[in-house]
Amino acid sequence: MGPEVVALAPHAAGLRRDEQVERWALLGLSAPALVLVLVTMIAPVAWLFGLSFLADDGSWSLEHYRRMVEQPSYARTFGVTFKVSLMTTALCILAGYPLAYVMSQLPRRVATLCMLGVLLPFWTSLLVRTYAWLVLLQRQGLINEWGMALSWWDEPLALVHNLTGTLIGMVHIMLPFLVLPVLGAMRAIDADYLKAAANLGASPSRAFWSVFFPLSFPGLLAGTLIVFILCLGFYVTPAVLGGGKVIMVSNHIANDIELFFNWGAASALGAVLLVLTLAFLLLAHRLLRLDKVLGGGHGL
Amino acid sequence: MDPRSAVPIAVRGLRKTYGPVRALDDVDLDVRSGEFLTLLGPSGSGKTTLLMVLAGFIRPDQGSLKFGAEEVIRLAPHKRDIGMVFQNYALFPHMDVAANVAYPLKLRGVRAPEAARRVEAVLQTVQLAGYGARRVDQLSGGQRQRVALARAIVFEPRIVLMDEPLSALDKQLREHMQIELRQLHNQLGTTTIYVTHDQREALTMSDRIAVINGGRIMQLDTPQAIYERPANRFVAEFIGESTLLKVTIAGDRCECAGQVLRVAQARAAPGSAVLMLRPERLRILGATEAGTAPESGQNWLQAQVTNVVYQGDSVLVQARLADGSSVNARGVAGRDTLAALPQPGQPVHFGFSVADTVVLADGA
Numbered sequence: 001m002g003p004e005v006v007a008l009a010p011h012a013a014g015l016r017r018d019e020q021v022e023r024w025a026l027l028g029l030s031a032p033a034l035v036l037v038l039v040t041m042i043a044p045v046a047w048l049f050g051l052s053f054l055a056d057d058g059s060w061s062l063e064h065y066r067r068m069v070e071q072p073s074y075a076r077t078f079g080v081t082f083k084v085s086l087m088t089t090a091l092c093i094l095a096g097y098p099l100a101y102v103m104s105q106l107p108r109r110v111a112t113l114c115m116l117g118v119l120l121p122f123w124t125s126l127l128v129r130t131y132a133w134l135v136l137l138q139r140q141g142l143i144n145e146w147g148m149a150l151s152w153w154d155e156p157l158a159l160v161h162n163l164t165g166t167l168i169g170m171v172h173i174m175l176p177f178l179v180l181p182v183l184g185a186m187r188a189i190d191a192d193y194l195k196a197a198a199n200l201g202a203s204p205s206r207a208f209w210s211v212f213f214p215l216s217f218p219g220l221l222a223g224t225l226i227v228f229i230l231c232l233g234f235y236v237t238p239a240v241l242g243g244g245k246v247i248m249v250s251n252h253i254a255n256d257i258e259l260f261f262n263w264g265a266a267s268a269l270g271a272v273l274l275v276l277t278l279a280f281l282l283l284a285h286r287l288l289r290l291d292k293v294l295g296g297g298h299g300l
Numbered sequence: 301m302d303p304r305s306a307v308p309i310a311v312r313g314l315r316k317t318y319g320p321v322r323a324l325d326d327v328d329l330d331v332r333s334g335e336f337l338t339l340l341g342p343s344g345s346g347k348t349t350l351l352m353v354l355a356g357f358i359r360p361d362q363g364s365l366k367f368g369a370e371e372v373i374r375l376a377p378h379k380r381d382i383g384m385v386f387q388n389y390a391l392f393p394h395m396d397v398a399a400n401v402a403y404p405l406k407l408r409g410v411r412a413p414e415a416a417r418r419v420e421a422v423l424q425t426v427q428l429a430g431y432g433a434r435r436v437d438q439l440s441g442g443q444r445q446r447v448a449l450a451r452a453i454v455f456e457p458r459i460v461l462m463d464e465p466l467s468a469l470d471k472q473l474r475e476h477m478q479i480e481l482r483q484l485h486n487q488l489g490t491t492t493i494y495v496t497h498d499q500r501e502a503l504t505m506s507d508r509i510a511v512i513n514g515g516r517i518m519q520l521d522t523p524q525a526i527y528e529r530p531a532n533r534f535v536a537e538f539i540g541e542s543t544l545l546k547v548t549i550a551g552d553r554c555e556c557a558g559q560v561l562r563v564a565q566a567r568a569a570p571g572s573a574v575l576m577l578r579p580e581r582l583r584i585l586g587a588t589e590a591g592t593a594p595e596s597g598q599n600w601l602q603a604q605v606t607n608v609v610y611q612g613d614s615v616l617v618q619a620r621l622a623d624g625s626s627v628n629a630r631g632v633a634g635r636d637t638l639a640a641l642p643q644p645g646q647p648v649h650f651g652f653s654v655a656d657t658v659v660l661a662d663g664a
Contacts, residue, residue, distance in 0.1 A: 190388070190390065192386050192388060192390035193390055193392060195355075195357055195377070195386070195390065196384070196386060196390035196391075196392070197378075197392075197403075198356075198357075198376075198377040198378045199355055199377055199378070199380075199382060199383070199384045200378075200383075200403055200404035200407060200451065200452075200455070201378050201379075201381070201404050201407040201408060201455070202378055202403075202407055203378055204378075206378075206407065207378075210403075211392055211394075214394045215392075215393070215394055
């Protein structure tokens with residue numbers, strides 16, 4: 001390289017090399033995380049996916065998938081899974097959105113206390129909480145005994161070992177996953193937007209629906225998706241509070257493995273659930289343009 | 301807009317307390333119909349509180365507020381029919397420009413074609429024709445400001461309130477918008493109340509200025525009267541540059557650091573007072589002139605130069621009187637002025653008109 005070239009573009013080659021070194025360093029730093037994801041997530045899923053195509057005698061076959069289509073119990077399982085997930089999500093929205101709204105309007109200190117209450121479920125194991133509901137809801141449980149002692153009802157209500165019990169338990173566990181993103185979105189809404197709406201002639205309810213709700217919608221959507229997807233794969237609560245009457249896909253998978261040692265069938269179920277979940281996300285993405293809504297591109 | 305729809309505003313005995321602090325201390329204020337009135341004061345003076353009470357966002361403890369003949373003190377904000385421009389504009393981020401501007405029309409049941417026509421017309425007025433489909437986050441600060449203004453006037457409100465609407469803009473754009481806003485007001489004739497802490501902005505734009513401090517109106521007058529004849533020490537210090545000197549007054553004369561000056565307004569009771577001099581009203585006398593006695597209508601003050609500061613468009617001469625108090629004089633930095641500037645340490649004679657020799661009550 002002649003001296004006149006150096007004069008035209010001083011240090012160009014060196015600066016370019018610095019940039020490359022920086023890029024490799026960045027890749028090097030993220031390598032452990034990439035390997036971890038590969039080993040703990042991608043590989044097992046791929047392995048299970050492979051298993052689902054193996055027949056009991058070890059040959060390749062679509063046997064497990066064929067059975068899924070032929071036996072009505074599988075369709076019923078998927079039906080129950082989506083029904084329970086949808087109902088849980090709907091109940092979470094009905095309970096969680098107003099709760100988040102109240103919390104967003106409270107003074108900071110009170111809101112922090114409420115937040116502790118919302119996060120309380122996270123402090124104990126999911127299993128413990130689920131059994132706690134069993135204690136509360138069963139025939140001789142606290143709620144039935146008090147209800148009858150106060151003569152609100154005469155016969156013990158069937159609150160557990162059925163759909164009702166499953167829903168109560170799942171809503172309780174899922175609620176924080178809805179409240180947190182919704183509250184985050186609500187906190188980010190500038191109070192001046194609502195003042196501006198009022199100033200321009202909007203009644204409080206009109207201002208809520210035309211300004212507050214649309215601005216909180218991305219948070220609601222995020223929470224709804226999280227809750228719904230978590231519900232699809234839920235196992236413990238339906239197993240304990242459903243009393244064998246609420247068979248969701250994950251319970252079916254467990255049965256296949258624990259009772260029939262049929263890893264192939266279980267893997268096939270898992271694969272279908274994964275594909276259905278992805279399909280659902282894709283549909284939501286198409287319908288709601290998730291990238292725009294969740295990308296936060298709406299802000300000022 | 302029909303100027304007949306503008307209304308006067310009457311504020312009586314308005315009080316708002318936060319704990320022991322009176323944010324509004326029994327405020328009385330009359331705003332004339334179609335007037336551009338500015339609430340000017342330092343931060344925490346209560347000017348924004350007053351504006352928020354007018355808009356209905358802050359509920360006062362007591363007092364009366366009338367738009368025209370109508371008592372509105374207990375009226376909900378959305379029923380007051382006021383256009384407001386917020387400090388941060390508060391444009392709805394989930395609506396495009398046209399939807400933002402059409403929002404108040406939609407609430408008033410204006411049909412879509414008519415609303416679209418009015419939106420386009422008002423965007424034309426604020427020089428944003430053709431911007432209707434833009435998203436709010438695609439606009440510059442100045443454009444957002446105009447959209448906020450368009451949204452506040454599109455429904456032809458009786459009153460327009462503006463809360464420091466230009467404070468987020470850079471200096472050049474701010475000065476441009478000041479003139480533009482004022483022209484728009486002349487065109488629309490709506491009663492307008494404008495809040496700012498920027499005294500130059502207030503002087504530039506207003507029909508009248510209400511200087512506010514400590515929840516009270518210190519002075520309400522035209523920009524010229526506020527500047528030339530401040531009612532008290534606070535106004536004198538807050539508006540413009542000023543030199544304040546302790547004097548003793550008797551009749552139409554006062555004594556300042558051993559020198560006798562004639563004052564603009566004679567006062568019967570003798571005693572101590574505060575003399576206010578505006579630096580740009582003082583001129584430096586030449587050597588020959590300084591040797592003679594001042595003509596009638598003129599005052600002369602002798603001092604010693606301590607510092608000369610070149611500031612581009614002007615030059616500041618700082619000087620000290622015999623009693624140690626300092627006096628500032630500001631001159632346009634022309635070539636002649638710069639050549640004839642006194643040096644620090646030299647004696648200097650300042651000449652100024654008796655009309656500019658303003659004496660204020662001592663104390664607040």
